[in-house]
Amino acid sequence: MQTDLLQEARRQAQICNACRYCEGYCSVFPALHRERAFGDGDLTQLANLCHNCRGCYYACQYTAPHEFDLNLPQALAELRRDSWESYAWPQPAARAFHTHGVRIALLGVLGFAVLFLLIRVLGTGAGNGFYAALSHSAMVAIFLPAFLFPLISLAISLRRYWADVGGEGLRLSHVIGAFASAAKMKDLAAGHGEGCNFEDEDRFSQARRHIHQAIMYGFLLCFASTAVGTIMHYVFGLPAPYPLWSLPKLLGLPGGVLLTLGTIAMILLKRKSDRALGDEKAWGGDMAFIALLGFVAASGLALYALGATSVMPLILALHLGSVLSFFLLTPFSKMAHGFYRLAALIREEQKKRAAP
Structure with missing residues (x-):
């Protein structure tokens, strides 16, 4: 560092x-x-x-x-x-994203979208709904490695962080305490409970806390929707597409709305804030990540609304391109901050309980 x-x-x-x-x-x-x-x-x-x-x-x-x-x-x-840049693996990717985040995210989405359109031209689709444009086996072959990569990269990064901050063996009580603090966004309410001063200078506001909660819970609902769909496909033999009142849709639709609205609100909030009180070098990377996350959610909602129309293959390609970019950039983007912050909260629980 x-x-x-x-x-x-x-x-x-x-x-x-x-x-x-x-x-x-x-x-x-x-x-x-x-x-x-x-x-x-x-x-x-x-x-x-x-x-x-x-x-x-x-x-x-x-x-x-x-x-x-x-x-x-x-x-x-x-x-x-x-x-984050020092602990990241591979390290140069993190420094590049914080410096050229908007360009990298945009090129990633468009480049992967073109790739998915080319795969469709080759005729891999053989199924109903989205699988008519891109087969299930092709999706698994592309997205499984893309899902595993950030897990491996973050595991290496967090191990480095944990060693540097003197982290000890985990106990369930430490983890529960950290998750409770994260779930409530406790520190965004500050000690007085009136909120923080992120966008209104010396005026207190709960806006940033609520926006963070919308993004976090929206993302978790979307992730739960994907996980449930995976279980339904492989365990119960119920492949997509799923009807409106199915569990994947009941989780995914409100999650997508929360995530879309939350990211839009966060962009507006950050534009109102004083950059001199943050890290100006990370501004481009932060905004790129928020925009990318919002586009993942918005394109998913558009795909659901227009899935039966002629524009479905194009929207699917853009959505999958954004999802693939999101996965591959996760260890180097602001998404990683959630993992580091949770690790920091766990370490703080350890220190508090060890204090005389």
Whole structure:
């Protein structure tokens, strides 16, 4: 990781540790105040605990023009992005996505869409519904490796992170505590429970918390829909397409709506926020990921609505191209932050329970 980012984060953390005004703002400050010195792993842990709510910045008396010039949200955001790039496997892909995220995502979607259209021309389709455009065996052959790759890549990355932050053996209580915090988006409500200051400067708002929840639960519903469809196909011999009142549709449709609306709202919210309080180098990659995730959901809904029309093959190609790009880019995009943040919350549970 970059030494200058670690040194700046250490300088600011030491000042915050001496001040302690922001004691109960979020998970970062109790964790920060437990330490007397800050090793590289301690700073990386703090960076991945931070949700960039920015409440501490607006409450701080040592921000510019004070000579201390504190901007802890930015320092931790830059260190967080640098840690993801350092732990990523393969590493160059992460740095490339954060720098050229929009271009890479767009080329990936269009390139894979053309590939799927060419496969259709070769005549692999042999079935009902979408399988008439692309056979089930072709989909499995393409998407199974694409699904396994991010799992392997993230496992390598998280193992590196866990070693650097001094992670210990997992206990069920640690995992449950971390999942409970993540499910509630607890730190986006901040210590006062009134929300964060992400988009309205020193005004509190719950908007970012609710938008995050819409995206997270929308994604989980879509994933559950896919998982249920897979079980129905392979275990019960019930292949797609499925009717409206089937479980895959009952999970997937509201999930797609939540995900589409959530990503649109997040793009609008981020455009209102102050970039100087985040990591400007990650702006393009963040926006590309949100747009890609939203397009996956929106194209899935369009595919359902227009699946019986002549434009179905084109929409299917674009949807599958976006899904394939999403899978392959997951370890290097903002999607990885959910895994790192969960790991950070688990490590925080371990430290809290070990504290005297």
